[in-house]
Amino acid sequence: MPIKLPSDLPAFDVLSREGVMVVSEDQAARQDIRPLRIALLNLMPKKIQTENQFARLIGATPLQIELTLIRMTEHQAKNASSEHMESFYRPFSEVRREKFDGLIITGAPIEHLPFDDVTYWDELRDVFEWTQSHVHSTFGVCWGGMAMINYFHGVKKHMLEAKAFGCFRHRNLAHASPYLRGFSDDCVIPVSRWTEMRQSEIDAGDGLVTLLASDAAGPCLVEDPKHRALYIFNHFEYDSGTLKQEYDRDVAEGTAINVPMNYYPNDDPSQPPQNRWRSHAHLLYGNWINEIYQSTPFDLEQIGA
Numbered sequence: 001m002p003i004k005l006p007s008d009l010p011a012f013d014v015l016s017r018e019g020v021m022v023v024s025e026d027q028a029a030r031q032d033i034r035p036l037r038i039a040l041l042n043l044m045p046k047k048i049q050t051e052n053q054f055a056r057l058i059g060a061t062p063l064q065i066e067l068t069l070i071r072m073t074e075h076q077a078k079n080a081s082s083e084h085m086e087s088f089y090r091p092f093s094e095v096r097r098e099k100f101d102g103l104i105i106t107g108a109p110i111e112h113l114p115f116d117d118v119t120y121w122d123e124l125r126d127v128f129e130w131t132q133s134h135v136h137s138t139f140g141v142c143w144g145g146m147a148m149i150n151y152f153h154g155v156k157k158h159m160l161e162a163k164a165f166g167c168f169r170h171r172n173l174a175h176a177s178p179y180l181r182g183f184s185d186d187c188v189i190p191v192s193r194w195t196e197m198r199q200s201e202i203d204a205g206d207g208l209v210t211l212l213a214s215d216a217a218g219p220c221l222v223e224d225p226k227h228r229a230l231y232i233f234n235h236f237e238y239d240s241g242t243l244k245q246e247y248d249r250d251v252a253e254g255t256a257i258n259v260p261m262n263y264y265p266n267d268d269p270s271q272p273p274q275n276r277w278r279s280h281a282h283l284l285y286g287n288w289i290n291e292i293y294q295s296t297p298f299d300l301e302q303i304g305a
Helices: 010-018 025-029 047-058 082-088 121-134 143-153 199-203 242-253 278-295
Strands: 036-041 065-071 089-091 100-105 135-141 158-172 186-196 209-214 218-224 229-232
Touching: 010 047, 036 047, 036 278, 047 065, 047 082, 047 278, 082 089, 100 121, 100 143, 100 278, 121 135, 121 143, 135 143, 135 278, 143 218, 143 229, 158 218, 158 242, 186 209, 186 242, 186 278, 199 209, 199 218
Parallel strands: 036 065, 036 100, 065 089, 100 135, 135 229
Antiparallel strands: 158 186, 158 209, 209 218, 218 229
16 A cells, blocks of 8 residues: 655655655545554754655555654744745644654754753653654654653763764664564664764663664664654665765865765765665564554544543
């Protein structure tokens, strides 16, 4: 089954060209099925790129997905047109009375700020609380995952001396986890961050289970059964060229940055980068969608009851 998207959302044409099954809202309405309601709280500056990345992953399962794009109520996006935001995004204040099978909270390029200094932190804390009564399963990604695990468990965000940047090999620590069904013993995941969460503090949390971790980049994927959440601190959703875009941007701006590790053939930026994480990315998000489908109530109003 396909993912349901507005026919004029840029992701509709992008995913159609890639062979991902997409249907318009009119087509989906003719199918006698309850689609899974998945929301994307998009905090990234490149809105359209992020929409494409996550829609590609959650739209590759046999289930019909209805994607809702959410923004913070008062925060104004600086890198997306007002027309795009008004056409496709709904403020949190508008959707807070609705219920969703799943919610993805993206990262945000504000790692250097203490959580309390983020302009929309108070509303984001409201979002975290709201997930406990209105969302069946939440997936916090990079800064979004760090913010969630800090809010619910007090796990701190620590600055790194140098940016963790590149493709790092991660170990599968929980072969029996339904979220890692089909995973190899290890896998490669893109990493791009100036901060880290420490395993010792995660281990001290209430019921937290680390599923994927790297000897070089630290813990990556953490399950929080108590709050029906997953936290991933790295970027399975990245396109093949996303790290290249970040590297080229920093070089052009004169920012001190290392060549992303284990990304270009022979670490040579003049060569096209290699994507070695795509299959595991689809596995992880497909497993997440499947777990939602297996456990979410058919009646949306029963979510959080």
